[in-house]
Amino acid sequence: EVQLLESGGGLVQPGGSLRLSCAASGFTFSSYAMSWVRQAPGKGLEWVSAISSSGGSTYYAESVKGRFTISRDNSKNTLYLQINGLRVEDTAVYYCAKAEYYSGGWPYFDYWGQGSLVTVSS
Amino acid sequence: EIVLTQSPGTLSLSPGERATLSCRASQSVSSSYLAWYQQKPGQAPRLLIYGASSRATGIPDRFSGSGSGTDFTLTISRLEPEDFAVYYCQQYDNSRRTFGQGTKVEIK
Numbered sequence: 001e002v003q004l005l006e007s008g009g010g011l012v013q014p015g016g017s018l019r020l021s022c023a024a025s026g027f028t029f030s031s032y033a034m035s036w037v038r039q040a041p042g043k044g045l046e047w048v049s050a051i052s053s054s055g056g057s058t059y060y061a062e063s064v065k066g067r068f069t070i071s072r073d074n075s076k077n078t079l080y081l082q083i084n085g086l087r088v089e090d091t092a093v094y095y096c097a098k099a100e101y102y103s104g105g106w107p108y109f110d111y112w113g114q115g116s117l118v119t120v121s122s
Numbered sequence: 123e124i125v126l127t128q129s130p131g132t133l134s135l136s137p138g139e140r141a142t143l144s145c146r147a148s149q150s151v152s153s154s155y156l157a158w159y160q161q162k163p164g165q166a167p168r169l170l171i172y173g174a175s176s177r178a179t180g181i182p183d184r185f186s187g188s189g190s191g192t193d194f195t196l197t198i199s200r201l202e203p204e205d206f207a208v209y210y211c212q213q214y215d216n217s218r219r220t221f222g223q224g225t226k227v228e229i230k
Contacts, residue, residue: 035219037167045159045167045210047219059217062123095166102173103154107214110178112166 002026002111004096009116016086020116022079022096030054030074033099033106036081038092039115046092049081050099050106064090086120093117124148124215126222134230141198143225145211150191155214158187158196161224162207170209171196201227 008020020036035050049070050059058070069082079096094116097109125148135141145156153174159167169178171187174194184199198205206229211222 037221044224045161045212045221047212047221050217050219057217061218100172103152105155105214105217107155107219108157108169108172108212109159109167110169112168114166
């Protein structure tokens with residue numbers, strides 16, 4: 001059974017930093033691209049970042065580029081998101097999601113974690 | 123960046139009725155790269171449809187997807203009580219993804 005378990009969320013002051021983790025199990029983690037998707041309270045889904053299966057390629061939404069860093073440790077089956085320079089508007093539930101390969105790309109997410117809440121407030 | 127616009131914002135229907143949800147893209151999207159998700163309160167999204175029209179594992183056949191280019195549709199043929207939720211479309215282009223703003227299907 002595929003499981004994705006996020007951790008590391010919490011209350012942070014504006015300008016602070018945080019590292020989210022996502023522990024994966026039930027599939028060959030090193031074979032799949034992964035992403036982070038966030039959802040502000042009462043709002044829709046926003047794709048944040050993606051990383052290739054090897055970790056050699058990373059991608060970011062324009063809204064977080066330069067502040068967020070995605071990485072992975074395939075020996076530990078764990079995905080990370082380092083968030084620096086936190087802003088009030090970064091307050092959201094952060095989901096990690098497993099991408100599925102289809103038609104030459106990794107276009108959709110077939111498994112999601114339960115989410116980790118990050119609250120940015122003074 | 124490809125922008126996805128979903129309509130309507132809210133759909134008020136009764137159980138047993140047919141629901142038709144629209145997703146329009148700001149530029150052409152490969153049909154292979156258009157997906158739909160369902161999200162219920164307090165839960166993570168669930169994949170319903172990928173490749174514009176293929177149902178994900180375990181998804182009932184009352185859910186169907188169609189469309190191409192810039193116009194895509196999710197249809198729920200007969201609403202069951204558990205189908206009242208928010209639905210999102212999502213596209214993939216050049217390793218980046220965007221979601222539509224969502225359509226809420228509520229009980230009338």
